[in-house]
Ligand SMILES: NC(=O)C1=CN([C@@H]2O[C@H](COP(=O)(O)OP(=O)(O)OC[C@H]3O[C@@H](n4cnc5c(N)ncnc54)[C@H](OP(=O)(O)O)[C@@H]3O)[C@@H](O)[C@H]2O)[C@@H](O)CC1
């Protein structure tokens with residue numbers, strides 16, 4: 129799914145009205161009606177007090193359309209206008225007039241000076257937040273901030289229209305108290321980037337996109353900087369297998385890493401590479417890992433470094449298709465030296481994780497030696513070591529884009545929503561769960577990305593696809609293990625099911641199945 133920027137959304141609105149020969153007021157009517165339908169389907173006329181807070185721009189206009197439909201359907205509605213600016217939008221004003229025609233009780237006009245104790249919101253009430261949408265252009269004033277705090281303290285279920293008010297689409301918030309905490313956000317056309325970033329995802333527990341009939345050609349043809357990756361996006365990447373294929377067709381992964389006490393990381397990565405479909409897997413490890421590797425994973429070939437406890441002299445005479453470097457590697461002096469020497473002569477595609485990244489962070493000139501489209505898979509701490517600190521998530525993304533451009537590398541920022549960055553394009557993953565916050569799950573991912581590159585996926589496709597499958601395997605594992613008991617090995621066990629799930633048809637609704645019997 130594409131994530132459109134604010135400018136693209138405005139452009140899409142404009143084109144839609146032109147191509148469909150409708151007014152912007154009609155488009156707003158559609159938007160507000162969609163929200164109403166969503167609420168009506170769930171509330172079925174229940175008389176819970178609904179407080180609709182509207183701003184004076186088009187987000188407020190949506191709120192007024194919703195409030196009008198709620199009134200005409202007999203709901204228990206109180207409507208407020210948060211009137212903190214003089215520039216009321218045209219469609220706001222039109223809908224302000226329209227709501228007056230269906231109700232004797234006019235919306236409460238708040239001039240942003242009132243005593244907030246005059247507004248009573250019960251814990252079981254519903255708040256609709258239509259104060260600011262994507263047009264927010266400065267932090268809300270103190271009065272509005274206190275209003276948003278009142279929403280939060282009330283514990284009422286809060287439904288935000290388009291975006292929780294106070295969140296910007298393209299920059300960080302200065303004051304978290306000046307943002308609405310939504311239980312649910314109904315977003316038009318596309319979810320907003322802030323829903324997926326570590327610092328701002330907390331402002332909406334859930335979100336959903338409502339289709340308001342924006343011009344299909346515009347949506348299809350417009351390139352976006354950000355894409356959301358779900359099954360629909362990864363299916364076209366999948367490479368089917370030919371009947372006469374043999375293991376030589378699926379590449380040879382080398383996992384280079386491990387040190388005394390951390391051979392397990394290599395074990396996990398190599399098994400993951402195999403389970404993702406690599407034809408052959410060889411590990412390059414210190415001597416101490418030889419027996420455990422050979423015993424634990426008979427499918428994997430082992431080459432040992434001359435040193436017992438860590439890698440000291442990278443030297444092999446095979447030609448792997450791809451090398452996954454860094455898991456359990458350690459950063460001892462010998463290892464750093466041999467890694468630098470290895471990078472100077474290596475031309476094989478690389479996936480670099482963990483201590484591989486840490487070594488690069490301390491020796492930044494080595495970055496110039498990376499093959500094109502090397503994949504780096506840092507978590508946030510490792511990322512900070514390599515690109516420096518940032519003041520907020522938006523700045524972090526800018527820095528990663530610049531870094532990716534400068535060195536022509538792919539950076540996978542690991543987190544609740546892992547983000548693959550390739551120059552100025554970003555791909556946000558949607559699978560996975562908090563059970564994955566467990567030792568070794570990163571090693572598994574390194575093995576999976578390497579396993580896909582070995583099979584001929586481009587490094588970018590391999591990263592996007594592997595992150596998806598990794599999260600999906602963990603989601604499937606949850607059924608057996610729950611969040612707490614899930615360990616990295618369980619993720620590997622379910623990679624096969626994650627592949628199979630790609631081709632599963634959505635389940636039929638129960639009623640239909642029963643009718644057929
Ligand atoms: N996109 C779509 O597909 C469709 C979009 N629709 C809806 O339109 C929404 C975007 O509407 P929008 O552009 O009118 O902006 P919106 O968010 O209502 O706010 C702008 C107003 O707030 C004001 N203002 C700003 N900051 C402020 C502050 N800190 N404190 C106080 N005031 C502040 C600003 O005033 P000014 O800065 O001029 O003083 C201006 O008056 C979008 O989110 C969606 O809900 C649907 O109707 C139809 C289809």
Ligand SMILES: [K+]
Nearest residue numbers: 260289291293
């Ligand atoms: K809003």
